[in-house]
């Protein structure tokens with residue numbers, strides 16, 4: 090996509106953090122943005138900020154965990170702007186608990202919101218984009234979907250790893266049809282995501298990040314990275330390029346990588 094000027098973007102989780110920043114970045118570049126979020130007031134506030142800065146946006150309440158959420162979102166977007174060009178599947182919720190303590194219902198909650206939302210989004214929006222022969226999908230995964238640095242968030246990591254695979258498959262399918270796919274893999278970003286943590290399951294666990302080399306980014310930096318990736322047609326968008334070294338290290342000797350991570354965790358307990 091050479092430019093986002095005049096394009097319509099739908100962003101889930103657009104009321105806060107990375108989604109909010111991306112909404113602003115795309116609007117500054119001339120896109121009209123549907124800010125979709127379970128937090129209706131927050132979505133309306135982001136849209137109002139964008140309009141106040143001279144951009145075009147509409148806020149809408151959308152719970153991506155709902156069966157009909159994306160059909161309704163598509164209808165809303167088409168009604169508001171007549172077309173959809175960019176779909177950013179960005180909602181993610183955290184969980185925490187040891188592997189033998191997280192109950193199945195918590196797996197179901199996280200998989201439904203983080204992963205099946207992407208499936209439902211594809212179900213609603215892919216036929217539209219394929220028929221148009223143009224468009225761009227952004228899926229927000231995480232470093233947690235690329236390698237493992239903690240064992241107390243398996244549903245989150247598994248949902249993000251699945252998003253990595255879905256995105257790669259979609260890129261293979263959609264690139265020849267003129268539709269771009271970006272796999273956004275954020276490292277630490279200063280957002281409100283910790284608010285999505287339920288009280289833990291089982292014994293308390295310490296907070297572990299993806300590595301001390303990764304500092305926190307501001308969401309505005311990530312918003313600009315996403316907008317650039319859409320225009321450049323970039324598939325893999327890690328927010329910090331140092332993550333490549335970690336992946337190379339793991340690919341070189343996966344057993345040694347696990348040993349090292351286990352030592353790190355043991356020494357920080």
Ligand SMILES: NC(=O)c1ccc[n+]([C@@H]2O[C@H](COP(=O)([O-])OP(=O)(O)OC[C@H]3O[C@@H](n4cnc5c(N)ncnc54)[C@H](O)[C@@H]3O)[C@@H](O)[C@H]2O)c1
Nearest residue numbers: 102105106107127152153180181231275277278280281282
């Ligand atoms: N912040 C980080 O360090 C980090 C790191 C890696 C990946 N990510 C991913 O980035 C994405 C965005 O998260 P963020 O950090 O900006 O968090 P955030 O909490 O600031 O924003 C997430 C937004 O999603 C909304 N939301 C939650 N559940 C929803 C639902 N069921 N339906 C619709 N909206 C819902 C929230 O209301 C909130 O506005 C997530 O997928 C997250 O997993 C974040």
